[in-house]
Amino acid sequence: MKRMLSGIKPTGQLTLGNYIGAIKQFIEYQDEYEMLVFIADLHALTLPIDAKELRKNTKDLISVYLACGLNPEKVTLFKQSDVHEHAELGYIMACNSYMGELSRMTQYKDKTARISDHGSIPTGIFIYPTLMAADILLYDADYIPVGLDQKQHVELTRDLAIRFNNHYSETFIVPEPITPKTGAKISSLSNPEKKMSKSESEKGTLYLLEDLAITRKKIMSAVTDCDNEIKYDMEHKPGISNLLTILSSLTGKSIDELVQEYQGAGYGTFKKAVADVVCNELAELQRKVKEIQESNIIENILEEGAKKASYLARKKLSKVYRKIGLQ
Numbered sequence: 001m002k003r004m005l006s007g008i009k010p011t012g013q014l015t016l017g018n019y020i021g022a023i024k025q026f027i028e029y030q031d032e033y034e035m036l037v038f039i040a041d042l043h044a045l046t047l048p049i050d051a052k053e054l055r056k057n058t059k060d061l062i063s064v065y066l067a068c069g070l071n072p073e074k075v076t077l078f079k080q081s082d083v084h085e086h087a088e089l090g091y092i093m094a095c096n097s098y099m100g101e102l103s104r105m106t107q108y109k110d111k112t113a114r115i116s117d118h119g120s121i122p123t124g125i126f127i128y129p130t131l132m133a134a135d136i137l138l139y140d141a142d143y144i145p146v147g148l149d150q151k152q153h154v155e156l157t158r159d160l161a162i163r164f165n166n167h168y169s170e171t172f173i174v175p176e177p178i179t180p181k182t183g184a185k186i187s188s189l190s191n192p193e194k195k196m197s198k199s200e201s202e203k204g205t206l207y208l209l210e211d212l213a214i215t216r217k218k219i220m221s222a223v224t225d226c227d228n229e230i231k232y233d234m235e236h237k238p239g240i241s242n243l244l245t246i247l248s249s250l251t252g253k254s255i256d257e258l259v260q261e262y263q264g265a266g267y268g269t270f271k272k273a274v275a276d277v278v279c280n281e282l283a284e285l286q287r288k289v290k291e292i293q294e295s296n297i298i299e300n301i302l303e304e305g306a307k308k309a310s311y312l313a314r315k316k317l318s319k320v321y322r323k324i325g326l327q
């Protein structure tokens with residue numbers, strides 16, 4: 001069975017972008033692949049974060065994973081910081097990467113552009129991709145399901161794996177990114193040119209666990225153009241195209257089908273249909289999250305997951321140590 005791995009960092013409240021671009025894919029794949037899904041809490045430290053908030057985000061993230069249907073019997077669910085080999089291989093990957101290639105990463109450029117001229121850029125955000133490479137290579141993962149924004153990091157991971165294999169002999173599986181056909185980049189509803197992100201507060205970000213009256217309001221006031229035609233055109237109609245993508249991902253209907261269905265309907269009717277679908281899906285999700293948080297299954301699941309992940313990680317790291325001369 002091919003192996004698949006992916007994670008989300010607990011940097012903020014999860015968004016509909018995370019749900020459509022990442023989590024929904026994990027659920028689809030769990031029967032087909034041997035899956036490892038983790039909470040990337042070490043990555044959450046790459047930009048400043050309050051300890052209390054980090055703890056809450058972590059608990060919410062594991063609850064959402066479970067509420068969405070990730071089955072801990074099938075999937076190894078764990079917290080990155082519980083498996084110390086991530087940080088250790090991360091260091092080795094940093095030693096095998098170049099400043100030039102890391103400074104070309106779009107996420108690094110985007111996230112540091114937001115730090116003012118006088119602010120200092122934390123080193124962690126610079127070496128983020130080397131830790132991500134370690135996350136992937138530790139487990140010999142064949143496929144990495146991600147949204148478009150993370151694809152470049154998986155490409156870099158491939159480069160680092162190939163470089164290491166060439167230098168020290170075959171050690172790592174070279175992974176492949178998988179992005180969803182629809183929904184690989186959900187945009188902010190208030191600024192459809194921009195990716196929806198959990199760590200940037202935007203009035204057009206839909207949070208999975210927010211009050212649904214607010215969700216509905218955000219959808220009804222989503223920025224659109226004014227020609228009142230429901231059509232998919234990312235360049236000229238990014239707002240409507242984004243709503244079509246969301247609706248298509250959540251209903252399973254193709255964009256063409258939806259365009260047919262809403263032909264002639266005004267934007268108001270269309271937005272209401274999107275709001276109904278999103279709110280129904282989130283209401284069910286929120287009900288399950290509440291149930292999970294009131295039970296005390298989380299700790300056990302993470303403990304079991306960490307045991308399984310550590311076993312694999314330990315074996316791999318030991319192989320790496322032998323190859324490079326540390327053992």
Ligand code: ATP
Nearest residue numbers: 009011017021022146147184185186196197198199
């Ligand atoms: P941050 O603002 O902290 O970077 P984020 O919302 O971008 O948070 P990540 O933890 O960086 O989330 O990414 C988790 C997963 O969600 C990745 O697979 C990423 O590609 C996917 N993802 C994030 N935002 C979107 C989006 N707007 N559309 C589709 N997929 C997304």
Ligand code: MG
Nearest residue numbers: 107149197198
């Ligand atoms: Mg991100």
